[in-house]
Amino acid sequence: MPELPEVEIAARTLRRVALGRRVRSVHAETGAARLFRPDTARILQQLVGARFQNVDRLGKNLLVTLDRRGDDAVGVWSHLGMTGKWLVRAAGDAPPRFERVAVALEGGLRLSYVDLRLFGRLRLVRGAHFDQIPELHDLPPDPLAHGIDPLQLRERWARLRLPVKVALLDQRFVPGVGNIQASEGLWRARIDPRRSASSLSLVEVRRLARSLLKSFEFTLAMLARGGADGRGADVVYVEEDATRNPFRVYGRQGSPCPRGDRGFIERIVQTGRSTFFCPACQT
DNA sequence: ACCCGTGTTCGCTG
DNA sequence: TCAGCGAACACGGG
Numbered sequence: 630m631p632e633l634p635e636v637e638i639a640a641r642t643l644r645r646v647a648l649g650r651r652v653r654s655v656h657a658e659t660g661a662a663r664l665f666r667p668d669t670a671r672i673l674q675q676l677v678g679a680r681f682q683n684v685d686r687l688g689k690n691l692l693v694t695l696d697r698r699g700d701d702a703v704g705v706w707s708h709l710g711m712t713g714k715w716l717v718r719a720a721g722d723a724p725p726r727f728e729r730v731a732v733a734l735e736g737g738l739r740l741s742y743v744d745l746r747l748f749g750r751l752r753l754v755r756g757a758h759f760d761q762i763p764e765l766h767d768l769p770p771d772p773l774a775h776g777i778d779p780l781q782l783r784e785r786w787a788r789l790r791l792p793v794k795v796a797l798l799d800q801r802f803v804p805g806v807g808n809i810q811a812s813e814g815l816w817r818a819r820i821d822p823r824r825s826a827s828s829l830s831l832v833e834v835r836r837l838a839r840s841l842l843k844s845f846e847f848t849l850a851m852l853a854r855g856g857a858d859g860r861g862a863d864v865v866y867v868e869e870d871a872t873r874n875p876f877r878v879y880g881r882q883g884s885p886c887p888r889g890d891r892g893f894i895e896r897i898v899q900t901g902r903s904t905f906f907c908p909a910c911q912t
Numbered sequence: 913a914c915c916c917g918t919g920t921t922c923g924c925t926g
Numbered sequence: 927t928c929a930g931c932g933a934a935c936a937c938g939g940g
Contacts, residue, residue: 631918631919634917634918635918668915689919708919708920709918709919710918710920711917711918711919711920712917712918712919712920746917748919748920748924749919750920764920798919798920800919800920807918807919808917808918808919809918810918879918902917903916903917
């Protein structure tokens with residue numbers, strides 16, 4: 630699932646369910662060791678008795694702060710990787726498939742961290758000092774909260790020969806963009822994904838910045854309504870059935886361009902990842 | 913059996 | 927030292 634909009638939904642869910650509540654118990658499945666640094670599973674017990682105080686998001690990263698009576702705060706850094714998600718279940722519900730960590734809260738609800746492929750990461754952060762996480766060091770402010778500065782982006786791309794689509798996947802430029810949002814943003818901005826990042830004019834970078842934000846908001850609104858097919862945010866929404874795919878170009882190779890001009894959506898591969906675009910209107 | 917996958921890091925090459 | 931690329935991670939779905 631997770632690019633910026635999906636992680637934002639996860640953040641909202643955690644806030645709604647957990648803020649102000651204390652942790653009753655934590656259980657980690659043995660396979661979950663991959664999610665942690667060595668021996669972190671053991672120290673997960675530090676969370677017991679702690680109270681959810683704040684849930685933040687930076688790009689695709691979740692930053693959770695819990696306070697502890699008479700002790701330092703503790704932070705949880707969560708990155709969902711390819712298939713990670715936070716689900717909520719009642720105490721009586723059976724654990725979902727691929728549940729790796731279960732956090733039981735006072736009041737009966739449980740937070741389930743579910744991750745089929747185990748590319749996600751969970752780490753405890755002493756004192757909730759998230760600035761000590763190397764993975765966050767080079768990230769600029771979150772685009773949803775602070776916007777995207779076109780001047781700065783243009784400057785940082787000035788000598789980058791990578792295709793703009795490939796550059797967009799680098800989290801140091803616009804944190805939260807993933808393979809779907811990169812294609813969607815470039816289509817909305819009418820920019821050819823194969824062009825080098827340095828070739829974009831300031832006008833084009835400005836258009837791209839606005840387009841990315843628009844695509845984030847569009848996907849977020851769709852997820853907040855309950856997903857493309859109304860079954861909740863936890864749905865696989867890229868399917869053959871075009872009516873269930875809420876994206877303009879992603880996964881739509883061979884379809885007419887939604888702009889209705891003349892082009893058809895193509896799928897190409899750039900550094901091993903699929904890119905979808907319309908060769909007629911993206912120049 | 914083969915290819916593909918919403919992410920990121922690491923090691924190699926030039 | 928740096929830019930860029932492919933493999934690797936783990937596991938299911940088409």
